[in-house]
Amino acid sequence: MAAGSRKATLHDVAKRAQVSVASVSNYLNDYPYMKAATRERIRKAIDELGYVANRQARNLRSGRTGLISLSLPDLNQIYFAELAEEMIKQAREHGYRVIIESTGNDRRREIDSARAMASNMTDGLILSPTQLRAEDVHELEGDYPLVILGERVFGAPAPHVLIANEAAAQAATEHLLKAGCRTIAVIGGTLDDTVASSRSMRTKGYVAALADYGRPLRPELIREIGDWTSAEGAKAVRDMYAQGIRPDGIFALNDLLAMGVISQLREMRVRVPESVRVVGFDDIDEAKYTIPSLTTVDPDRAQVARLGIESILSQLEAGGRAPRSRIDVAFRLRYRDSSPRV
Amino acid sequence: MAAGSRKATLHDVAKRAQVSVASVSNYLNDYPYMKAATRERIRKAIDELGYVANRQARNLRSGRTGLISLSLPDLNQIYFAELAEEMIKQAREHGYRVIIESTGNDRRREIDSARAMASNMTDGLILSPTQLRAEDVHELEGDYPLVILGERVFGAPAPHVLIANEAAAQAATEHLLKAGCRTIAVIGGTLDDTVASSRSMRTKGYVAALADYGRPLRPELIREIGDWTSAEGAKAVRDMYAQGIRPDGIFALNDLLAMGVISQLREMRVRVPESVRVVGFDDIDEAKYTIPSLTTVDPDRAQVARLGIESILSQLEAGGRAPRSRIDVAFRLRYRDSSPRV
DNA sequence: TTGAAAGCGCTAACAC
C-alpha cells in the first residue's frame, strides 16, 4: 500500500480490477464459480493496493464477529491463566479470537459479562462464575451462545462444562488409601456444603472415598485455609503437627497448597513420599518440577477449553442458545514422586 | 424485552418514542440540547424495549471498536499472566476491553499480531515480541496505535515500554554486596549478549554492580539454565555445590528459579538468609509466601500496563501512531526474609 | 431542539 494514501476499500479494488464489488466480495469468500482471469485480476488489484478487508463492516453485515468472550475470576490464579491459554489456542484453531474479562470474584462484573452480550460485541460467552447467586440466573437468559464453567451456578439455561471435582477427589483419596495411608488430611477442605464450590465438591469426594473403604471421617483432618497459597499449605501442616496430628497421607486441594505442604514437611524432615504421601490438584506446570515432583489431579484444561469453544461454535451454527445440559470432563491422576506409583 | 421478539434497534426505539433516530442517537451520546420531555420519552421507550445499542454498527460508523489487542508470549508464564491481568484492569478503567493473543514464542504469530491490525478489528496493539528480528521491523509500520514491550526489538517505529532490567539487576546485586556477600552467583545468567533478552540485560546489571564494587567477575558463578522453572533453579544450586562452589549470595533471574534455589538450599541444610542470601526477579504473587519469603525485584507490572494502555489511548486521540520513543518503568526492590533488610 | 438523509464497508439476494 502506498504510504500516506487512505486505506483501500472493496470499492477501490473493484474499480482497479474492473469488476463489481460483488465479485471482489465473492473472491474474498472463495466463491467457486469465477473465471480464472477475473480471479487473477482481483488478486492483482488487492495485492497492488495492499487491501485488507475491514472486519467491522464485515461483522455488521454478517452478524458475526469472530470473537468469543471469556470471563474468568482472576488470571493471577495459575489454573485460570493456564485455562485461558488453552482457550486462546482452541479458539485460534477455529479462526476465533478471545476477549478476556477478569471479574476478580465480583458478582457485579460476572453479571456485567453476561449483560455485555446484548450488544453483539462477541459471538458467545464462556463464563466461569464464582459469586453468581441462584436469583441471578435470569441474567443469563438470552439467545446468544453461552457456556458455563464450574460448580457455582446450576440451573443456568445453557450448557455447563464441569470438571469432575468430586470423582477426581475421590480417586485421589483412593490412590492414597490404596497406597496404605490410614490417616489422610485434606488441606483446603471444608464440610460446609451450603454453596457448591470446588473446595466443597472436592471434600465430598474425599469423604466418599473414606466411606467406600469403611474408614471413619475425622473432622480434625479437614483443614480449612484462607488463600490458596503455598504459605497456607505450609501453615496448615505446622498447625496440624502442633496439635499432635500425624497424617501419613495429605491431599491438598490445589497444587500451590501442595507445594507449601511438601516444603513444610521437608523443613520438618518428614520424608515425602516415604513417611507422608502427598497429592495435589490442578496439575499446574510447576507440579512436574517440585522436589519431589507432585502427584496431582489433571483436570484436563485442554479438554475444558475444547468442549467450551466447540459448544459455542455449534450453538452459533445452530443459530442460538443450546438448552441446559451438562458436559463432564474426564480427569486424570498424574502419578509422580510425591506418592508411590500404583 | 419481550421474549421471542427480535432485538430492538434504534429505529424501533425512535418509533415507539415518536422521535427520529437521530434524537435517540443523540440521547445515547448525551447530547445536551434536548427537552426533558423528549429525553424522558426516549428513556421510557428504551426501557420498555430493553434496547441495547449494537456495538458493531456503532463501530463501523465511528471507526472505533473499544478493543485493544495484547500479544504476549505465553500465559503459562506467571509474569505474563499477571501482566495480562493488569492490562485488563487498566483497559477497563478506560472503558476498553482486551483481546489476548498468545504467540507461544512463534515469530510467525508475532508478525501476524501486527498484520491483523490492518483489518481494523481493534483500536491498538500492545506487542511483547521475543522472536521478531531486525529485518521484521517493517512489519510494524502502520498508522495504528502500537506499543512495544520488552528488550527484543529496537528501532520499532512506535513507543517502547521497557522495564529497567539492567538497572534493577544492578540494584539487586548491590543489595547483596552491601549485605556483605562476596561470592554472588547468578542463576539463569548468560554472558552471551548477541541478542538483547531479559537474561542478558539482567546479567549485564550484575556485572556492572561487581565492577562498581571492584569485584572480579567469576564466570563460574554465572549459571546458565534451560527453562525458567524451580527445578532448574534447584539443579543449578546442586551443580554449583558439586563443583565445590560456595556462594554466599544468589541472584536468581526470576522468582520460580529462586523458589527452586531456596528449596534446594533448605534441602542441603544451608540456611537462608544466614549463610546464603537469595534475591529473585518478578515479584510474582507467590514470592510473599515462600519460606523464607523472597526478596525480589518488582518490575511494577501495574505501571507497565498503565503506561502501555495510556499510550495506546493517547495515540488514538492524536489520530495515529506516535513516533518511536522509549518509556522506562521504574522498578522497586521488595525486601523480604531471604536477604537481610538494609 | 429536532428531523431527514447520507453513508461507514461490506454481504447477499437476485437479475442478467
Place this chain on the structure above:
DNA sequence: GTGTTAGCGCTTTCAA
C-alpha cells in the same frame, strides 16, 4: 459468471 442493489444499525452533517 458477473453486476446491481438493498440494506446491516448506527452516527453525523445539515436544514428546519
